[in-house]
Amino acid sequence: MKKSLCWIRRDLRLHDHYALREALHEADECLVAFIFDELILDKLHNKNDPRITLIFDSLKEIEHELNKHGSSLIVRFGNPVEEIPKIVSEFKVDGLFFNHDYEPYAHRRDTEVEKILRAKNVEVFHYKDHVFYEKKEILNGSREIYKVFTPYKNKWLETFRAQEEHIPEYKCNLKKLSEIKNSKNILDHDWLTEIGFLETECVLTGGSKEALKRLENFENFITNYKEARDIPALEQTSNLSAYIRMGNLSIRDMIRLAVEKDNAGYATWLSEIIWRDFYQMILEAFPHVDKHCFREEYDSIKWLGKKSDFESWCDGQTGYPLVDSAMRCLNTTGMMHNRLRMVVASFLTKTLLIDWRLGEKYFAEKLLDYDMAANNGGWQWSASTGVDAQPYFRIFNPYNQSEKFDPKGIYIRQWCPELANFSNKSIHSPHDTEMEEQLGAGCVIGHNYPHPIVGYKLQRDRALSMYKAVK
């Protein structure tokens, strides 16, 4: 083939990239393109969305690297179904290469692009890159998709070992990039204004260099992961999710580290990465989970919660300190620790009795690492409506969670500074303290910090009846 085009989407890197490796290998020369997809961007109402900054950081890094090889990233804004065929015609491309994306919209879009190009006799190639095992690679004894995580994980590991733990590395020979100059390149053209967004700050720096640096740094504390991963104040998880979501890292980069040593910390981390593959597989196989409960009987739940309680949850004003801290952290940084995602999701659905879809949508707007498969999986797990979800009668007690996972209130003090002077014991339920203690702590409940908006015990009973009604 004379000229190939590699279309990058959620794989914003130039190393260990399956589609790019193939596009470079199969053609005399290769172009790389990125489309700002108007159908996705139109749905982002916050024009200060920090995720756009992360994408820009990544694209700028890519452009610098391409420039070193006399090339430049082709950038467009519009509907990819129209823009990709235009690029193919303009540059007389013979073959399009991209990596699989398992989200329902992306799947439809890619099928459409492929159909259009094939009708024009342009070849189309696509690859598994985003996950380690995809689609129907891991099946149970009846050749069906696993719906329970532990046997899936066991089969995943068995398959991996049977392949002698071989982790492919897709090295990209950038010397074969097409020599082009692009006046509307990502460094010189004001793309931010063109796509209708504003310059904003992000707590993370995007791009592969930063991602690989963080991966290397995580190696210093991965041994503690099993014990420390549940304590938010320790910050002992990798914090790589936004990078793997943008594809600044490859999944193989992560797995290479995860299997480096035979140690509980490494093994537990690998297990989390396998959860990621699991949820991607579920979304691909059961796309209805995007809008519906995986277990359809739960679609008839009559959610009893109030809109005002949802607003308090969003604002971190529920009167439950750990929940409020987690939500304030999300609102400020776009990040939230996994334990706290479970706590606030359980709280929204089983204490405030609010439909998980509202929480899922709020997370989708705020999370820097927002990923439809993992987010949907996490929400449906917490709400007991998903695959291998916790049983509906398992309801996190927000006070116990707080005492167990933030025993000294370090995390709460950081995000709810008005509670900072309460004792380690009182900080989890400050409304239970006497007025004297509240005055001493400089925080009167109901004045400086809200009373709990609902009572946990009563809501627990209501949640059980709400779920039982549809069983």
Ligand SMILES: Cc1cc2nc3c(=O)[nH]c(=O)nc-3n(C[C@H](O)[C@H](O)[C@H](O)COP(=O)(O)OP(=O)(O)OC[C@H]3O[C@@H](n4cnc5c(N)ncnc54)[C@H](O)[C@@H]3O)c2cc1C
């Ligand atoms: C309600 C809810 C919503 C969630 N929404 C998202 C989301 O939108 N995007 C997202 O990437 N993760 C989501 N998760 C999973 C998990 O909370 C994050 O992946 C994790 O907190 C990211 O932090 P880390 O990179 O330090 O993870 P680490 O603990 O270092 O784990 C390593 C990597 O494994 C993957 N991973 C870890 N846990 C899970 C999991 N339970 N499911 C799928 N992948 C996992 C992530 O890619 C993560 O970066 C959600 C979990 C819940 C309970």
